[in-house]
Amino acid sequence: xAGVIQSPRHEVTEMGQEVxxxxxxxxxxxxxxxxxxxxxxxxxxxxYFNNNVPIDDSGMPEDxxxxxxxxxxxxxxxxxxxxxxxxxxxxxxxSLALLLRQGDTGELFFGEGSRLTVL
Amino acid sequence: xxxxxxxxSTLSVQEGDSAVxxxxxxxxxxxxxxxxxxELGKRPQLIIDIRSNVxxxxxxxxxxxxxxxxxxxxLHIxxxxxxxxxxxxxxxSKGDSSYKLIFGSGTxxxxxx
Numbered sequence: 001x002a003g004v005i006q007s008p009r010h011e012v013t014e015m016g017q018e019v020x021x022x023x024x025x026x027x028x029x030x031x032x033x034x035x036x037x038x039x040x041x042x043x044x045x046x047x048y049f050n051n052n053v054p055i056d057d058s059g060m061p062e063d064x065x066x067x068x069x070x071x072x073x074x075x076x077x078x079x080x081x082x083x084x085x086x087x088x089x090x091x092x093x094x095s096l097a098l099l100l101r102q103g104d105t106g107e108l109f110f111g112e113g114s115r116l117t118v119l
Numbered sequence: 120x121x122x123x124x125x126x127x128s129t130l131s132v133q134e135g136d137s138a139v140x141x142x143x144x145x146x147x148x149x150x151x152x153x154x155x156x157x158e159l160g161k162r163p164q165l166i167i168d169i170r171s172n173v174x175x176x177x178x179x180x181x182x183x184x185x186x187x188x189x190x191x192x193x194l195h196i197x198x199x200x201x202x203x204x205x206x207x208x209x210x211x212s213k214g215d216s217s218y219k220l221i222f223g224s225g226t227x228x229x230x231x232x
Contacts, residue, residue, distance in 0.1 A: 042222055099217060100151055106218070107165045
């Protein structure tokens, strides 16, 4: 398996533009997580899905942020309109399930991240 | 809300010395505590984890300890090598038995040759 695949790897855009980040989780994984990483705030959990259903979006900073998972192999994180303070690395991660079962490795598999710069 | 505090933020050690990173968490229901290593420009990757029914776990040069009463857990790296240089993140499950993780702020470890 190629692992979690994210695109684009880098995006530079101007304030006010719409940004769409994409993620393909590992096949067979039922849960998907979006994290944002900045120097100031570290790794923040934005939203997560289980079986394509959003479970908790309390980490989404503002209404400008939205996420979807139309099927088991694809998710998007959208920012509209973007602002300079949205500049960060956005990671998508997937896991076997939402609840850790006995014998599970417990590993959250991260993608390579999408580095967003909003000018 | 749930919170994980991590110290120190930076740590510089001589090759061969030990490194210790400490974390505290606030959610009493947390029972899964992984540690992730992130090399520069790369993704975070799991290096070791511990569950609340275990007090200590070892994997070669890496060990983790957990004190559930005090809500503390620590990462110990012995005989450090330059390739151990990276940012290390502790995390605690949000609630019990969950992959939903709250991460600490990270520790930048530098191992000087």
